[in-house]
Amino acid sequence: MIILSIESSCDETSVSVTREREILSNIVSTQIAEHRIYGGVVPEIASRRHTEAISAVCDEAVRAAGVTYDELDAIAVTFAPGLIGALLVGVNFAKGLAMSLNIPLIPVHHLRSHIAANYITNKELKPPFLCLTVSGGNTIITEVRDYTKFEPIGATFDDAAGECFDKTARCLGLQYPGGVTLDKIATVSDFKKYPLPYPKSPAGEYDFSFSGLKTAVINLVHNATQKGEEIDIPVLAATVRERVCDMLITNTLKAAKDKGHKTLCLAGGVSANSELRRRMEEECEKEGITLYYPELKYCGDNAAMVGVQGYYEFLSGNTAGADLNAAATLPINYR
Ligand code: KG4
Numbered sequence: 001m002i003i004l005s006i007e008s009s010c011d012e013t014s015v016s017v018t019r020e021r022e023i024l025s026n027i028v029s030t031q032i033a034e035h036r037i038y039g040g041v042v043p044e045i046a047s048r049r050h051t052e053a054i055s056a057v058c059d060e061a062v063r064a065a066g067v068t069y070d071e072l073d074a075i076a077v078t079f080a081p082g083l084i085g086a087l088l089v090g091v092n093f094a095k096g097l098a099m100s101l102n103i104p105l106i107p108v109h110h111l112r113s114h115i116a117a118n119y120i121t122n123k124e125l126k127p128p129f130l131c132l133t134v135s136g137g138n139t140i141i142t143e144v145r146d147y148t149k150f151e152p153i154g155a156t157f158d159d160a161a162g163e164c165f166d167k168t169a170r171c172l173g174l175q176y177p178g179g180v181t182l183d184k185i186a187t188v189s190d191f192k193k194y195p196l197p198y199p200k201s202p203a204g205e206y207d208f209s210f211s212g213l214k215t216a217v218i219n220l221v222h223n224a225t226q227k228g229e230e231i232d233i234p235v236l237a238a239t240v241r242e243r244v245c246d247m248l249i250t251n252t253l254k255a256a257k258d259k260g261h262k263t264l265c266l267a268g269g270v271s272a273n274s275e276l277r278r279r280m281e282e283e284c285e286k287e288g289i290t291l292y293y294p295e296l297k298y299c300g301d302n303a304a305m306v307g308v309q310g311y312y313e314f315l316s317g318n319t320a321g322a323d324l325n326a327a328a329t330l331p332i333n334y335r
Contacts (some may be wrong), residue, residue: 001073001314004061004097005055005307008090009110010136011041012300013053017065017072017308024065026297026304028157029053032101034288036176039167045294047085054093061066061303062163069101075098076106076310078113079172079320080327080334085157087326095322106310107320111138111332112150115265117294117302125292132252134276135268136162136177139208142254142332144265154206154251162270164210166177168217168240183273186238193232194220201274206255213243245276253283266293269300292306304319 007014016026031049035041062069077094098105115131127144139161141154159167161293162179169178174185196216201207217240224231237265256264264284270276271293284291297306313319318335 001042001311002071003074003106003307003310003314004068004095005076005108005303006090006300006304006307007113008043008050008054008077008086009078010086010301011035011046013050013057013301014301014303014305015058015061017061017067018302018304018311020311021123021308023120023140023304023307025061026066026302027057027064028302029057033178038259039085039170039176041319043045043083043085045084047089048159048331050086051087052087058093058097064292072103074098074104074106074310075101075313076108076306076313078306079107079324080109080330082110082319082326082328084326084328087328091324091326099322104314104319105321105324106314107314108240108310108313109307109332109334111140111142113147113305115142115144116178116312117305118265118292119308120293120298120304121295124140125263126264127260129263129265130252130256131267132248132266133267134161134270136160138268139210139251140172140332141206141227142212143261143278147307148318148335152332153192154204154208155216156208156210157201157203158205158209158211159214161178161208161210161248162268164214164244165240165270167214168320169237171218171221172231179270179273182237182241183275185234186275187253188195188234188238190235191239191242193235194244196220196239198243206251208247211243213240221268224253234304241273241275245273245279248276248281252280257323262288263290263292266291267299272296272299290300305333
């Protein structure tokens with residue numbers, strides 16, 4: 001079954017052609033350079049750029065896959081959660097394409113597709129497993145009971161881990177998306193110089209909270225600036241990364257042990273973090289847990305993961321009509 005999939009939930013316009021778990025093409029047109037001057041994604045600009053790019057990106061994906069539009073069996077599209085204007089561009093384009101080709105339309109939940117990025121690289125992987133999904137907008141621990149059966153058991157109480165990385169990085173003068181740069185410069189392991197708090201969630205035992213850490217960094221930098229003191233940026237970056245990784249790893253491993261999972265996956269943009277991968281590998285090895293994560297190119301937003309999850313959604317009977325709408329928020333177990 002050949003699926004053309006579309007992703008436009010944030011600042012990447014991406015179209016892919018997939019056959020089950022096989023990627024025939026995956027074109028990603030990123031808007032990062034444009035949003036960089038604002039230090040974050042500007043929703044209205046994102047929607048406009050998706051509108052301008054989507055048609056050409058789609059043609060390029062079909063051409064690169066070596067197929068014709070007539071050979072497509074279905075159209076999959078990210079419909080939630082995300083920036084509403086940005087999602088609507090993809091959803092409306094997908095609806096028009098599915099209707100004109102008279103083929104099924106498959107709605108795909110953004111976080112489900114991040115999890116599915118693991119199926120691309122790890123051919124042997126199949127549910128059940130536990131997954132930590134960490135991105136710019138979400139931090140969530142999910143029991144993946146089957147390809148389309150999800151049980152969220154922990155999530156962030158306030159900011160996502162990626163938001164915490166991006167905003168502290170901005171405060172240190174690093175370019176958007178700061179998480180990437182912060183990871184690169186955090187090469188030291190002196191965690192005593194800056195007494196940042198260890199984040200703790202006031203909610204459930206597998207939940208997260210990162211806003212206190214973000215505020216602590218912002219206050220620390222402002223105080224130092226007022227006193228004319230210089231900040232040791234690599235040390236502060238490494239300390240932030242250590243605190244975030246600690247919280248992510250502690251809660252996820254506790255959940256894995258409590259729920260008896262021997263297979264664990266990482267997903268989302270922040271799963272590219274080198275320290276998170278290294279420490280999680282170490283801890284999983286100690287606990288006899290098999291760890292999977294996506295190839296770096298499938299960690300951030302891309303349409304290939306939408307096509308792969310779309311295939312399983314189609315098998316479970318999840319298709320939509322011309323009345324499909326986008327949604328800014330939607331739980332992963334919505335269906
Ligand atoms: O999954 P994604 O591309 O978009 C969302 O759906 O949010 O994730 C983007 C997030 C940004 O916050 C970015 O800073 C973060 O992923 N990120 C990283 C790294 N690479 C990307 N954060 C920490 N370390 C990295 N290496």
